[in-house]
Amino acid sequence: MGFAGLALGKGVLLMWNYEKRLQFPVNITQTNPKIAQIIITQYGGPDGELSASMRYLAQRYTMPYNAVTGVLTDIGTEELAHFEMICAIVYQLTKNLTPEELKASGFDKYYVDHTLALWPQAAGGIPFNACEFQSKGDPVTDLYEDMAAEQKARTTYDNILRLVKDAEVAEPIKFLRQREIVHFQRFGESLRIVQDNLDCKNFYAFNPEFD
Amino acid sequence: MDYNKQQCGCGKDRKKLLCEIGKVDFALKDLNLYLDTHPYDQQALDAFGRYNSIKKQLTMEYTENFGPIVLDMLEDNCQEWKWALQDWPWERGYY
Numbered sequence: 001m002g003f004a005g006l007a008l009g010k011g012v013l014l015m016w017n018y019e020k021r022l023q024f025p026v027n028i029t030q031t032n033p034k035i036a037q038i039i040i041t042q043y044g045g046p047d048g049e050l051s052a053s054m055r056y057l058a059q060r061y062t063m064p065y066n067a068v069t070g071v072l073t074d075i076g077t078e079e080l081a082h083f084e085m086i087c088a089i090v091y092q093l094t095k096n097l098t099p100e101e102l103k104a105s106g107f108d109k110y111y112v113d114h115t116l117a118l119w120p121q122a123a124g125g126i127p128f129n130a131c132e133f134q135s136k137g138d139p140v141t142d143l144y145e146d147m148a149a150e151q152k153a154r155t156t157y158d159n160i161l162r163l164v165k166d167a168e169v170a171e172p173i174k175f176l177r178q179r180e181i182v183h184f185q186r187f188g189e190s191l192r193i194v195q196d197n198l199d200c201k202n203f204y205a206f207n208p209e210f211d
Numbered sequence: 212m213d214y215n216k217q218q219c220g221c222g223k224d225r226k227k228l229l230c231e232i233g234k235v236d237f238a239l240k241d242l243n244l245y246l247d248t249h250p251y252d253q254q255a256l257d258a259f260g261r262y263n264s265i266k267k268q269l270t271m272e273y274t275e276n277f278g279p280i281v282l283d284m285l286e287d288n289c290q291e292w293k294w295a296l297q298d299w300p301w302e303r304g305y306y
Contacts, residue, residue, distance in 0.1 A: 025306030088301035189248035
């Protein structure tokens with residue numbers, strides 16, 4: 001993503017620049033609608049990249065510590081590039097499917113509503129829902145939420161990698177899995193920054209986003 | 212007119228150059244997140260500056276030979292809006 005997304009604090013007018021490339025290459029030569037149906041969950045599912053991006057970008061406005069606001073902004077921005085990768089994988093896995101292939105794979109249920117367009121849903125067909133991310137307005141609560149979200153996404157990628165052996169699909173999924181671990185680390189450091197600013201005898205004496 | 216040529220006149224490979232940009236940008240993104248929580252780490256600050264100028268250099272090279280990746284950098288004397296004429300990155304073979 002663009003330079004404008006770098007380390008902006010509160011009160012800065014934000015905009016995003018699009019870079020015309022994926023964060024990690026996706027080039028899938030064999031269609032596989034069954035696998036597409038599983039991977040789409042990391043677009044619109046409960047622990048997907050869309051939910052991750054919206055979670056962090058929503059939480060940052062009331063975050064009182066600029067360094068942590070930077071982490072939320074920059075990871076939230078990276079997640080946009082991640083759901084673009086997930087969408088590219090699903091798009092390439094379902095390109096030019098025939099009605100026979102749709103019926104045989106079970107992708108016909110998705111197809112009837114969306115043809116071969118991308119639409120955010122979980123693997124089980126449940127539509128994307130804002131209830132899947134929390135913006136609670138308390139930095140300790142929100143950062144624990146974010147750390148859990150990164151681990152849940154990592155588990156989902158582990159689950160996907162048990163089902164997907166084709167390297168063309170597995171390599172970009174492995175890249176995304178690694179990023180969850182890095183983000184978990186940065187959110188852990190963010191929590192430490194928050195706690196360093198609180199009363200060390202009682203982290204819950206007040207809520208710095210409200211009191 | 213081939214809007215997605217793979218080799219430029221001087222023999223450079225489009226995918227290889229794009230891959231180089233991706234690698235440098237990956238280092239930048241990781242340093243960016245690290246610096247957010249370690250804003251005084253001089254070694255990381257220096258590395259960010261170094262990779263940033265490499266990325267700018269590679270992006271300029273790509274833009275001149277194959278077309279734009281970002282709109283704040285366009286090829287000299289551009290006569291057509293390659294941004295919209297060329298493939299988008301989710302197409303097979305773009306990477």
